[in-house]
Amino acid sequence: MKPAARGLRVEKLHVERGGRAVLQGAQLGLPRGAVGVVLGPNGAGKTTLLEAVLGIVRPSSGRIEIAGDVVYDSSSGVNLAPERRGAAYVPQDYGLFPHLTVLENIAFPLIAQGVPRREALQEARRVAEALGVDHLASARPTALSGGQKQRVALARALAAQPRLLLLDEPFTALDAPTREKLRPLLRRVLREADITALLVTHSFSDAWILGDLVYILEEGRLRGGVAPEELARHPLRYGAARLLGYHILEARLASPNRVKVPGLGLLRAETPHSAEPGSRLLVAFRGDDIVLNPPPGTPNTFTATVLDVTATRYGYRIVLAAGDAVLTTEAPRGHLLAQGGPPRKGEKVRASIPPEAIDTAPA
Amino acid sequence: MARPAAVAAMLAAAAVAALLAALAAWAGSSGFAAAAGSGLLAYSMALSVATATVSATLAIVAAVPVGYALSRRMVPASSLVEALLLTPFAMPPVAMGVALLVLLVGPASWLNRVLDLVFTPRGLVAAQLAVTFPMAIRVVRGAFDAVPPKLEAVARSLGCSWWCSFTRVALPLAARGLSAAWLLSFLRSLGEFGASAVLAGVKRDTATLPIAIYLELSGGESHAAAALATLSALVAAVGAAGLLMLEKRSGETTP
Numbered sequence: 001m002k003p004a005a006r007g008l009r010v011e012k013l014h015v016e017r018g019g020r021a022v023l024q025g026a027q028l029g030l031p032r033g034a035v036g037v038v039l040g041p042n043g044a045g046k047t048t049l050l051e052a053v054l055g056i057v058r059p060s061s062g063r064i065e066i067a068g069d070v071v072y073d074s075s076s077g078v079n080l081a082p083e084r085r086g087a088a089y090v091p092q093d094y095g096l097f098p099h100l101t102v103l104e105n106i107a108f109p110l111i112a113q114g115v116p117r118r119e120a121l122q123e124a125r126r127v128a129e130a131l132g133v134d135h136l137a138s139a140r141p142t143a144l145s146g147g148q149k150q151r152v153a154l155a156r157a158l159a160a161q162p163r164l165l166l167l168d169e170p171f172t173a174l175d176a177p178t179r180e181k182l183r184p185l186l187r188r189v190l191r192e193a194d195i196t197a198l199l200v201t202h203s204f205s206d207a208w209i210l211g212d213l214v215y216i217l218e219e220g221r222l223r224g225g226v227a228p229e230e231l232a233r234h235p236l237r238y239g240a241a242r243l244l245g246y247h248i249l250e251a252r253l254a255s256p257n258r259v260k261v262p263g264l265g266l267l268r269a270e271t272p273h274s275a276e277p278g279s280r281l282l283v284a285f286r287g288d289d290i291v292l293n294p295p296p297g298t299p300n301t302f303t304a305t306v307l308d309v310t311a312t313r314y315g316y317r318i319v320l321a322a323g324d325a326v327l328t329t330e331a332p333r334g335h336l337l338a339q340g341g342p343p344r345k346g347e348k349v350r351a352s353i354p355p356e357a358i359d360t361a362p363a
Numbered sequence: 364m365a366r367p368a369a370v371a372a373m374l375a376a377a378a379v380a381a382l383l384a385a386l387a388a389w390a391g392s393s394g395f396a397a398a399a400g401s402g403l404l405a406y407s408m409a410l411s412v413a414t415a416t417v418s419a420t421l422a423i424v425a426a427v428p429v430g431y432a433l434s435r436r437m438v439p440a441s442s443l444v445e446a447l448l449l450t451p452f453a454m455p456p457v458a459m460g461v462a463l464l465v466l467l468v469g470p471a472s473w474l475n476r477v478l479d480l481v482f483t484p485r486g487l488v489a490a491q492l493a494v495t496f497p498m499a500i501r502v503v504r505g506a507f508d509a510v511p512p513k514l515e516a517v518a519r520s521l522g523c524s525w526w527c528s529f530t531r532v533a534l535p536l537a538a539r540g541l542s543a544a545w546l547l548s549f550l551r552s553l554g555e556f557g558a559s560a561v562l563a564g565v566k567r568d569t570a571t572l573p574i575a576i577y578l579e580l581s582g583g584e585s586h587a588a589a590a591l592a593t594l595s596a597l598v599a600a601v602g603a604a605g606l607l608m609l610e611k612r613s614g615e616t617t618p
Binding site for chain 2: 051054055056081082083085086087088089090091093095097098099108109112113156157160162166
């Protein structure tokens with residue numbers, strides 16, 4: 001089951017900062033060429049994890065291997081300097097050198113590693129072309145847009161020919177359209193270069209689009225290490241439901257694959273084999289998986305009262321009350337217009353949740 | 364508020380201009396002739412610029428590692444260390460001169476035998492360095508504070524050693540701040556009197572501009588003293604203009 005982890009392996013990593021335990025026995029394994037995404041709320045220790053792998057923060061104990069080489073091991077005292085780890089770092093604000101041009105930035109790792117300046121600049125131009133920033137070669141970083149900075153930072157990291165790429169919130173500072181364009185670009189570049197990458201983010205979209213393996217970092221502990229589809233299907237199992245914004249409701253097992261949810265009635269959903277009828281369960285589902293006004297006969301249909309309707313970029317955000325449960329869903333505009341417009345406040349509506357969109361776990 | 368504030372600024376500038384004009388008027392051509400005739404004009408100017416250049420350069424070279432270490436908190440009890448390093452800055456320069464003199468004729472007399480500092484022109488450099496070093500540390504530290512440590516982390520992750528990231532990232536990005544620190548140290552050294560007078564003595568061979576002014580004044584040559592003072596004002600004006608230029612341009616490449 002455990003991946004060969006020739007890309008990156010982190011074992012029982014403990015990191016303290018200012019007397020506070022930030023990482024507590026973090027475990028992580030990425031096969032070569034895989035993209036690992038660490039999802040976590042702000043302050044969970046995501047950046048600290050990157051800095052420990054990078055080698056600028058010294059862990060209190062544990063072990064880190066990059067491409068099969070031990071770069072840190074508390075038991076044998078190994079602690080390689082950052083420049084000898086082969087892990088290129090792209091921080092959240094891209095970390096471009098403001099005193100160098102774009103091309104000099106990209107050539108920086110080559111020049112630092114002793115490649116003659118002429119050759120280094122030539123190679124940098126090639127990498128710049130691959131990332132579509134060759135026309136900016138003589139510009140200063142301060143003159144670039146966020147998306148351009150991101151591409152230049154990526155080009156510079158790739159020019160170093162690293163064994164591991166470390167990306168801190170790569171898209172957070174970008175506007176939505178730029179983000180939508182850059183995510184596929186990063187994905188393509190990582191695939192083509194066959195580079196192992198570790199990306200930390202609080203955005204599930206980043207994880208979904210880029211991640212081969214997704215980890216959840218909460219309170220200093222890493223969980224998961226599964227494909228994004230698996231994480232989305234079983235968020236309760238990996239402790240990710242709250243982080244991913246799922247609705248979490250208490251329920252009781254009525255019979256195998258039937259749960260009784262107060263306010264929503266009897267719902268069909270895959271339930272844990274071990275659970276006894278009558279035992280308490282948690283059910284989790286995404287608000288956006290709620291279907292409004294489903295066709296008659298749709299399973300898991302319930303009645304709810306509309307508490308609030310607000311227009312959004314994609315359509316309408318609708319807040320529903322079903323018994324004590326308050327559910328939020330977002331419905332596309334076109335979908336609602338086809339049904340005769342968005343529901344009104346106070347209106348009673350029918351809603352359903354597809355059985356396969358519901359995750360359950362013992363409470 | 365806006366108008367009175369502008370008027371206040373103009374008045375302050377006018378006051379300085381009036382002061383300098385009065386000085387130059389008192390000096391007159393006869394004052395310059397007297398100062399030149401006594402040989403002090405050219406000598407004190409050359410000695411001032413030479414000693415201030417050496418001491419400012421030594422101060423910056425020494426302040427770079429110290430300021431960097433303080434900025435990156437590499438020193439244990441860094442606040443305490445910084446307060447100690449800054450103390451001479453707040454001391455009367457005369458007191459600093461006494462401290463240097465006591466040290467160099469007492470416990471560190473071996474150092475004086477090697478470097479020959481007491482009552483010599485070389486002592487001027489030692490006195491200026493002692494007075495400007497704390498200020499240089501302060502400004503250099505500020506210059507490194509403005510360089511995000513993250514940029515050095517990025518450099519190292521790209522295969523650049525600590526020395527490489529220091530020389531290729533930290534130093535170039537701090538360069539303007541370091542230039543400002545050099546210029547400030549140079550100007551402060553030009554004006555240094557108290558510590559220099561005690562350690563190097565008030566005599567013709569140690570006569571920097573301030574010491575020469577004092578020599579002329581105590582010899583009753585007030586016109587010659589005013590001429591030397593006017594000269595030092597001119598040098599100061601050039602330095603002040605340089606500082607402003609550095610400040611103006613520092614906005615362009617700060618990260």
